Amino acid sequence: MDNLVKELKEEIIKVLNLEDITPEDIDETAPLFGEGLGLDSIDALELIVMLEKNYGIKLEDPAKGKEIFQSINVMADYVANNRKK
Amino acid sequence: MAETLEHKQWQGTTDGPQFLHRAIIPVMRWTPLWLHYSVLVFYVLGYLTFSPKSRRVTYQFFRQAMGWGRFKSMLGVLKNHFRFGQIITDRFAKYAGKKFNITVEGREIFDNLAEKPGCFMVISSHTGCYEMAGYSLTSTKKRINTVSYGKEVKSIMDNRREQFAVTGTNMIFVNDDMSHLFEINNALRRGEVVSIPGDRLFGSTKYIVCDFFGRPAKFPRGPFATAAQRGAPVITAFVMKGRYRDYHMVVRSLTDGLPDGLSRAELEQTIAQNFASALEAELRKYPTQWFNYYDFWE
Numbered sequence: 180m181d182n183l184v185k186e187l188k189e190e191i192i193k194v195l196n197l198e199d200i201t202p203e204d205i206d207e208t209a210p211l212f213g214e215g216l217g218l219d220s221i222d223a224l225e226l227i228v229m230l231e232k233n234y235g236i237k238l239e240d241p242a243k244g245k246e247i248f249q250s251i252n253v254m255a256d257y258v259a260n261n262r263k264k
Numbered sequence: 265m266a267e268t269l270e271h272k273q274w275q276g277t278t279d280g281p282q283f284l285h286r287a288i289i290p291v292m293r294w295t296p297l298w299l300h301y302s303v304l305v306f307y308v309l310g311y312l313t314f315s316p317k318s319r320r321v322t323y324q325f326f327r328q329a330m331g332w333g334r335f336k337s338m339l340g341v342l343k344n345h346f347r348f349g350q351i352i353t354d355r356f357a358k359y360a361g362k363k364f365n366i367t368v369e370g371r372e373i374f375d376n377l378a379e380k381p382g383c384f385m386v387i388s389s390h391t392g393c394y395e396m397a398g399y400s401l402t403s404t405k406k407r408i409n410t411v412s413y414g415k416e417v418k419s420i421m422d423n424r425r426e427q428f429a430v431t432g433t434n435m436i437f438v439n440d441d442m443s444h445l446f447e448i449n450n451a452l453r454r455g456e457v458v459s460i461p462g463d464r465l466f467g468s469t470k471y472i473v474c475d476f477f478g479r480p481a482k483f484p485r486g487p488f489a490t491a492a493q494r495g496a497p498v499i500t501a502f503v504m505k506g507r508y509r510d511y512h513m514v515v516r517s518l519t520d521g522l523p524d525g526l527s528r529a530e531l532e533q534t535i536a537q538n539f540a541s542a543l544e545a546e547l548r549k550y551p552t553q554w555f556n557y558y559d560f561w562e
Binding site (some may be wrong): 196219220221223224225227228231237238239240241244245 | 468
């Protein structure tokens with residue numbers, strides 16, 4: 180799981196082009212949107228597409244998205260249990 | 265360069281009480297359009313008196329972007345607001361079943377993409393009456409999804425939904441819970457068409473700086489980032505008002521002839537700049553038909 184958390188952090192930094200942030204700067208328990216990383220709707224769309232491309236996870240339900248994007252840890256847990264790639 | 269901007273701009277909803285919106289449709293079925301345009305003159309004069317912000321930003325647009333003199337700019341402010349009133353009137357007239365003549369230049373660009381497999385995007389703008397495109401740019405092969413500001417008044421939304429249901433257009437409303445993102449993504453994944461405004465910041469506050477009328481201006485990053493992310497072809501359509509019941513639609517490709525090997529950021533920037541240039545070219549032809557009542561260059 181630790182490897183997946185690290186991988187997700189690196190992917191998020193890459194797809195969102197967070198140039199000044201390192202994986203160590205991201206708190207895996209902090210909210211991704213609003214506080215924490217302070218991501219917004221464009222970033223959310225990037226994450227939806229990233230999950231689809233990298234892990235074969237198609238997120239279609241907004242309620243599910245809200246649940247998954249709570250934090251890196253929650254996201255990693257969901258990816259581990261639902262990945263197709 | 266993509267950056268962020270606090271969005272406290274004009275909210276973009278239609279003015280006026282809802283009972284009036286509802287009452288006007290049956291009235292319009294039995295009255296000529298010119299009569300409503302005549303009444304509009306008084307409404308526009310009253311509106312301009314009590315709306316210094318829209319008066320100021322429109323005047324600045326004519327002075328600074330178009331380079332017009334003081335008198336011509338003041339006249340432009342009047343014409344712009346009257347045009348806007350006419351376009352809102354035309355929307356209701358359309359809901360009431362009145363017919364308009366719409367000529368289309370570049371329809372083959374839309375039709376070619378609609379025939380091919382895969383999604384594409386239409387970037388719209390707050391010029392003329394884009395809603396009229398919903399009655400003309402239709403496809404039997406692909407569903408069209410129009411992203412719309414979710415807080416527009418109910419009477420407008422209900423009528424828009426009813427009218428577009430006839431042409432098979434699906435409305436996606438921008439919501440605070442980001443559910444619209446899932447709808448946009450699902451539509452693109454299914455190979456459908458997504459139409460989204462490209463000249464107003466709403467939803468996300470991230471923007472791309474483009475050259476617009478010779479000065480840097482902020483365009484919303486969302487539509488261009490979404491297109492670049494999917495590598496989707498992008499077109500734009502402007503539906504400008506002509507005389508009385510005439511509209512002229514122009515369709516342009518924003519992604520034809522792009523150089524190979526562009527990075528994601530470069531692709532976003534190039535599509536956004538192509539849109540800004542196409543919008544500028546259209547506004548130079550129809551300077552009184554841009555209805556974005558906030559300082560676009562702030």
